[in-house]
Amino acid sequence: MNTQPQRFGILVLPETVEAHDTATLTRNAIRSAVVDATGEQGASGYPRYVGDGxxxxxxxxxxxxxALLVDGAELSLGLVARVVDASEV
Structure with a gap:
């Protein structure tokens, strides 16, 4: 039985955002996505999640x-990705 989460939310934020609460992070996100588990391992060795580009x-x-690609590209300098519950995106 697979016990790892099947869905996450991803928020792409400017690295200057210092908030820790999800509501503030969500308000400051320049991109958000809900990603679902593919059942595959990524190149990093961790589970791969895909969705919304x-x-x-x-x-x-x-x-x-x-590891992260947004619309097929790596994040630009100054941006970071945070994982949240999918229901919070």
Whole structure:
């Protein structure tokens, strides 16, 4: 039985956003996406999640984004990605 989350929300934010609460993060996001598990491992070795133009390898235990493409490209300097519950996007 697979116990890892099947869906996450991803927020792309300017790295200057220092908030920790999801509501503030969501308001400051320049892009958001809901990504679903593909059942595959990404190049990083972590589960691959895809949706809304975003492909991400996410460590489901720590919610760390290990690899990320937005519309097929890496994030520009000055941007960061945060993982939240899909229902919060």
């Amino acid at each position: 975003v492909e991400a390898d996410i460590d489901p235990e720590t919610r760390a984004v290990e």
